[in-house]
Amino acid sequence: MRLRNKPWAKDFMAAHPDVLIHEEEGATIDWKSVFANENPIHVEVGTGKGQFIIGMALANPDINYIGIEHFDNVIVSALEKVIEAEKPSNLRLLRGNGANLEDLFQKGELDRIYLNFSDPWPKSRHAKRRLTHESFLARYEKVLKQRGEIHFKTDNRKLFEYSLVSMSAYGMNLQEVSLDLHAEMPEDNIMTEYEEKFSAKGQPIYRLEAMFNN
Template structure:
């Protein structure tokens, strides 16, 4: 989907450099310094307009949140919401979140959120899916030993692919929901903008998994 360019976005981002990072490689291993308190760090890749991560931060003040988004006009909208929220435990990152091991040090992240990622439905594009084995390798490097990946999607094909991908990688499943909004797993669920808009059209799928620290 083409995103309409916002002429005010670049300057707005520049004016709020205390809340958004545009050169994230310089923060590798030092992300805690962006926050007033040293707390567990959780990361969302592809934050859209920021509804999910800002609400998560509001509900969980004991956690520091980083939201990654590559599209300038989109993250600028999220930044506006963040400025209005005045939450101290959220920072935004304008970059491509695909290769997180270039952004974070080993074991620097406690949890990773992948919400409604691009399904890349064509088979030849499978390696671009954020739940493919090559991306799992990157996630494993930056997550703590007991760190979790939480994944939500409305695309059944992507969900089935992700289940297989995680399983073949030797990951352990903590939660698997085939219809999140009509299950006990929906208690406390924080929705993204996309989720609110499209959940009426079909089920939302969710899984939470971690890497096996003691593989057989």
């Protein structure tokens, strides 16, 4: 996907350090101090333009939410939406790489990780880049609390099937597996931008919850 350059992005991001935090090599973030509480922490890896994570934060004020995004030109759109939502106190954006979760969070610090409409990396030689590859699952397991959860959504059936196999092979407990989420829309479902786009075209949305058995 080609991203439109936004030359004003860095300055705009720098003007809102109360909302957007930058990953710094070798620096450990004290998230309890950031949020000034010890509420559960849920993280979305690849938060995109932020619609999902903002909606979750507004709906669940007793949970802390962090949206991670690697690209300035994308996360700045999420930042704009956070500002429009009047900066919920239980929400932060993190400009960083989701592959570095072990550097961003302490062992067992997170309660849940969301993977929404991740790049499917369809070519077999790119399988290790998929966010449900066993190497990523091992990273998630380290930063999640005991029996921590992954909630996964996609419109890509092949990626969904791959993820089912990958998580099962890793020994995870699969729950709430749906081959058409919108056929019986859960009342608490909050859609991402991609989810709205694909479901409007009649494409099924696949979803699962998976728990580590540690």
